[in-house]
Amino acid sequence: MEVEAAEAGAVEKERGRLAGLSSGASLSPPVVAGLIVASIAVALIVTQGLQPFGQTTVNGLISASYFALGAVGLTLVYGTLKLVNFAHGDLLTLGAYVAFVANVSLGLPILLAVLCSVAVVAAFGVATERVMWRPMRAKGAGLLQLLIMTLGLAFVIRYSIQLFAGTQPRSLEVDVTSSTSFVGLTIGQTQLIVVLAGFAVLLAVGAALRFTSLGKQMRALSDNFELAEVAGINTDRVVLATWIFAAGLAGLAGVLYTSAIGNMTPNLGFFLLLSLFAAVILGGIGNAYGALAGGVLLGLTQEWSTLLVDARWKLAVGFLVLILVLVVRPQGLFGRQERAL
Amino acid sequence: MTEQAVPGEPDRAPEPAGDVDGEAILAVRDVAKHFGGIHAVDGASFEVRRGSITALIGPNGAGKTTLFNIVTGFQRGDRGEVIYDGASIFRRPPHVIARRRMVRTFQITKALAAMPVIDNMTLAAPDQPGEKLTGLIFRAPAARRREKEVHERAHELLDVFGLREKADDYAGTLSGGQRKLLELARALMVEPRLVLLDEPMAGVNPSLGRKLLDHMHTLRDRDGVTFLFIEHDMDVVMAHSDEVIVMAQGATIASGPPEEVRNDRAVIDAYLGASVA
Amino acid sequence: MTPLAVSLDVFGSLDFWIGVGLLAATYGIFTLGLQLNVGFTGVINFGQAGFMAIGAYTMAILVVEAEISFWLALGASILVAMAAGLIIGLPSLRLRADYFAIVTIAFAEIIRYTAVNARELTGGSQGIGGFDGAFLDLSDLMLEGLDSFGLGDQFLLPLLIVAVAVFGLLTVGMYFLQRSPWGRVLRAIREDEDAARALGKNAFAYKLQSISIAAALGAVAGWFLALNLAFISPTQFDPLFTFLGFAVLILGGLANYFGVILGAIILWTLLEGLRLMDLPLDASQTAALRYVLVGLVLIGLMAFRPQGMLGKRQEMVLGD
Missing domain, CATH: 3.40.50.300 (P-loop containing nucleotide triphosphate hydrolases)
Known part of the structure; x- marks a missing residue:
């Protein structure tokens, strides 16, 4: 026993030393990715001109805000519970429709409606944890079982909303017509608010994960569940916090998406889900910062692609990025390679 | 170092x-x-x-x-x-x-728990033309012949390892030690x-x-x-x-x-x- | 009459059962592919709707645009779908099972997207029709024969007969394929790829074969969907429809081909019954209710009876 511990300690030290060496010697993947993105940006500026590039970048940042907020919850839930949640997109839909009910049906001001939607979706997330996921974990359910349950849940959420709200597009009471121009770049008034609010929340989320003890515990749990449990983290509390966090942000992302686009339909969540997966996998599944960065990268890529191919293909570009990343670097930009066997 | x-x-x-x-x-x-x-x-x-x-x-x-x-x-x-x-x-x-x-x-x-013991054994046999889709279609008689040989050999080995009566049980029902024996017997099917x-x-x-x-x-x-x-x-x-x-x-x-x-x-x-x- | 009193008359009509039979056979064939992948190979294919779309669109485009014979187009559509299976499988079958699931659903969405946006070829959201002339000739011939039984006015009956025959043959075919040494290797891979490789089996090649056969089955299901409606459009190939197949699969039971028949009949009787009962709902709401039901079926089965009706508990290999 002692032998093993001593040996493990030595190996650990060795690993630390060598890891330090190797990261100093070669460029880390995020840096490489950054360089690639920068050179693509330069190439686009040179070939397409500064104004179109700037405008697509602005558009890209708009989608980046709701991609990143949606993706961070998806990745944390995967990390902490090893649950690939195909119903996560529909939490965005739920958020949008709750905001619609509060804002339009009940006539509450939009800010209050946003808070309602965050609260309701967070509560819904906690409810699914208590009613479905925790009992299933206790039963030792397998990967396929859980995947199919999340899909079943996706059906139930999406079509329950359709049952009550119908398929016609609905809009929040936000200003979708007026816009602002700045150095030749145009952005809708509401879209500007979406970007600012989105990135403010993103920064807050990043800071909360980094500096609060709950945030640190969430990341630790997401990194290694068993280890975190042994290290004395109250996993039950952190799991609940993760659901509140993930579902709440999904609700917010749904409202931001609807505000930026101008309307909502019951299938918006499924529509966004694959983009969220792309962002999550781009950033390394389970890695919260990776998901934030992945969301921003994906938003930019999709909009930049409209400079080169017809805009109607931009979503397909997102999926191609997803497949490409999985093929070239399945662990994502920020993920670590898994040790085989 | x-x-x-x-x-x-x-x-x-x-x-x-x-x-x-x-x-x-x-x-x-x-x-x-x-x-x-x-x-x-x-x-x-x-x-x-x-x-x-x-x-x-x-x-x-x-x-x-x-x-x-x-x-x-x-x-x-x-x-x-x-x-x-x-x-x-x-x-x-x-x-x-x-x-x-x-x-x-x-x-x-790695006993294949969801397969019967006999299938664990026959699976391991080499040179079975029936393991290829083309072989199934074009060499069906050869595949059947080989399958018969393989079953005989599998039963012989199960006899040797004392697993004969377990042949039709799922490998998941075996004890830890029996699984080790099965794994060795299965390895021997590879000749x-x-x-x-x-x-x-x-x-x-x-x-x-x-x-x-x-x-x-x-x-x-x-x-x-x-x-x-x-x-x-x-x-x-x-x-x-x-x-x-x-x-x-x-x-x-x-x-x-x-x-x-x-x-x-x-x-x-x-x-x-x-x-x- | 109170809103809750629903009419059950539809269950007595022949039209209803022909409709159910067609959908059950179509999605049954579709699900045979899922059974092969999920039930017997351990490959989580979430993109079966994409293969179905490829089958239907290839057939329709070849007949309408390239003016190739309908029967040749059927064969060609199978080959195209199998090639798509190889293309999607080659880079991604080495990935973890959950990643593969995500890739396949993204693939299905790309296909639907292409169907919407490549308007010159696919007609966009308008869709394509007029590809079924050759089949209608056959159908008329069959109707003449059926006339002597007094069924000459059931113009979908010939298609039903063909679909059910094909479904039956394919089910039996898949059953025997699974009992072959080839199928035995698949089951080994389903449970433990490394064990299979250590015994000299090329697991990757088998998984590729499994996915391309599933793609072919998806394409065949695509023909029947197209012939049933005499028309195809992207909305019929929503990636979510793959999960109608999963509902059939799990209702009937994993790792049992005859379960697919049972699951398909039960699910479609339920879904069509719901649609045609006089519920006090409009069309979009009835559709929504159907899919809420599908969702609940999936959740309920996974929670309480993951092996479905005919699946074996001992063979439940649901991933780690």
Whole structure:
């Protein structure tokens, strides 16, 4: 026993030393990715001109805000519970429709409606944890079982909303017509608010994960569940916090998406889900910062692609990025390679 | 960082110094593999004599299982060479290596629990044309004939290993020891020339363990099958192996007959060294 | 009449059962592919709707645009779908099971997207029709024969007969394929790929074969969907429809081909019954209610009876 511990300690030290060496010697993947993105940006500026590039970048940042907020919850839930949640997109839909009910049906001001939607979706997330996921974990359910349950849940959420709200597009009471121009770049008034609010929340989320003890515990749990449990983290509390966090942000992302686009339909969540997966996998599944960065990268890529191919293909570009990343670097930009066997 | 490991240095044991063709069924030369910063295997070199029962020993973390994985193709070595039966198998995929009649077992038994015992056995048989879609269509009679042979052979082996009555049960219903026996029996369905066993005695009760060892000797004596096995129980190693290879910190540090290795300075250092580190 | 009193008359009509039979056979064939992948190979294919779309669109485009014979187009559509299976499988079958699931659903969405946006070829959201002339000739011939039984006015009956025959043949075919040594290797891979590889089986090649056969089955299902409606458009190939197949699969039971028949009949009787009962709902709401039901079926089965009706508990290999 002692032998093993001593040996493990030595190996650990060795690993630390060598890891330090190797990261100093070669460029880390995020840096490489950054360089690639920068050179693509330069190439686009040179070939397409500064104004179109700037405008697509602005558009890209708009989608980046709701991609990143949606993706961070998806990745944390995967990390902490090893649950690939195909119903996560529909939490965005739920958020949008709750905001619609509060804002339009009940006539509450939009800010209050946003808070309602965050609260309701967070509560819904906690409810699914208590009613479905925790009992299933206790039963030792397998990967396929859980995947199919999340899909079943996706059906139930999406079509329950359709049952009550119908398929016609609905809009929040936000200003979708007026816009602002700045150095030749145009952005809708509401879209500007979406970007600012989105990135403010993103920064807050990043800071909360980094500096609060709950945030640190969430990341630790997401990194290694068993280890975190042994290290004395109250996993039950952190799991609940993760659901509140993930579902709440999904609700917010749904409202931001609807505000930026101008309307909502019951299938918006499924529509966004694959983009969220792309962002999550781009950033390394389970890695919260990776998901934030992945969301921003994906938003930019999709909009930049409209400079080169017809805009109607931009979503397909997102999926191609997803497949490409999985093929070239399945662990994502920020993920670590898994040790085989 | 590995003071006692000198890769490429001729082993202390006299016989396997040169590459005596036909004598060595497996030759591993200066194989290395690292994960991130950890050198799991770092300059392992040894030979396994045809028709021998050879033990691979070493302290925990010495890289024995990783070496097995490299030899059998489950992991890609960073450098080195593995010669099996006169041809290189280094970095070849596992199924290609297995088809050359080298078969392995795993530390944690891989009995296929959701398949009946008999299917576990027949699955392992080589040269079944019915395993290919084209073979199923164009060589149906040959596939049927082969299936009959394979079933007969499987029942013979199940008889030998005392698993006959379990043939139609799901392998998941077997005890841990029976699964080990099944895994060995299944390995023999491959008609192997070399069998690699990763801790065959672990978690097996003593009487089943003895049975396993008896089978090993019988197969070697009767059919000329060569065995290379990882084992921690020194009594088993000393009593049952013709030759012992010792690994420490990723490198092979000694090899030779059991009594010789037991008194080897480097081996004693490696075991004692690990316990005082 | 209170809103809750629903009429059950539909269950007595022949039209209803022909409709159910067609959908059950179509999605049954579709699900045979899922059974092969999920039930017997351990490959989580979430993109079967994409293969179905490829089958239907290739057939329709070849007949309408390239003016190739209908029967040749059927064969060609199978080959195209199998090639798509190989293309999607080659880079991604080495990935972890959950990643593969995500890739396949993304693939299905790309296909639907292409169907919407490549308007010159696919007609966009308008869709394509007029590809079924050759089949209608056959159908008329069959109707003449059926006339002597007094069924000459059931113009979908010939298609039903063909679909059910094909479904039956394919089910039996898949059953025997699974009992072959080839199928045995698949089951080994389903449970433990490394064990299979250690015994000399090229697991990757088998998984590729499994996915391309599933793609072919998806394409065949695509023909029947197209012939049933005499028209195809992207909305019929929503990636979510793959999960109608999963509902059939799990209702009937994993790792049992005859379960697919049972699951398909039960699911479609339920879904069509719901649609045609006089519920006090409009069309979009009825559709929504159907899919809420599908969702609940999936959740309920996974929670309480993951082996479905005919699946064996001992063979439940649901991933780690």
